[in-house]
């Protein structure tokens with residue numbers, strides 16, 4: 001397990017908080033997330049746990065149900081999917 005110090009730094013007017021993670025942590029070859037990736041977050045006492053959020057939809061190419069996996073959210077807010085059946089990538 002890699003460790004570093006982060007910080008809850010900015011609180012928006014809607015009440016959302018941001019957690020900043022040090023570059024040396026996020027650039028580690030074992031860091032499991034990509035920029036913009038959605039995560040499921042939970043807390044327990046003094047721990048915060050972020051896990052990969054796997055959202056599946058129907059593929060826009062082969063039309064297979066629940067075959068396209070969300071891989072990231074683009075900067076413009078659209079979601080980027082990869083189909084595990086036909087390997088096509090698309091934004092929605």
Ligand SMILES: [Zn+2]
Pocket residue numbers: 059060061062063064067083084085086087088
């Ligand atoms: Zn497909």
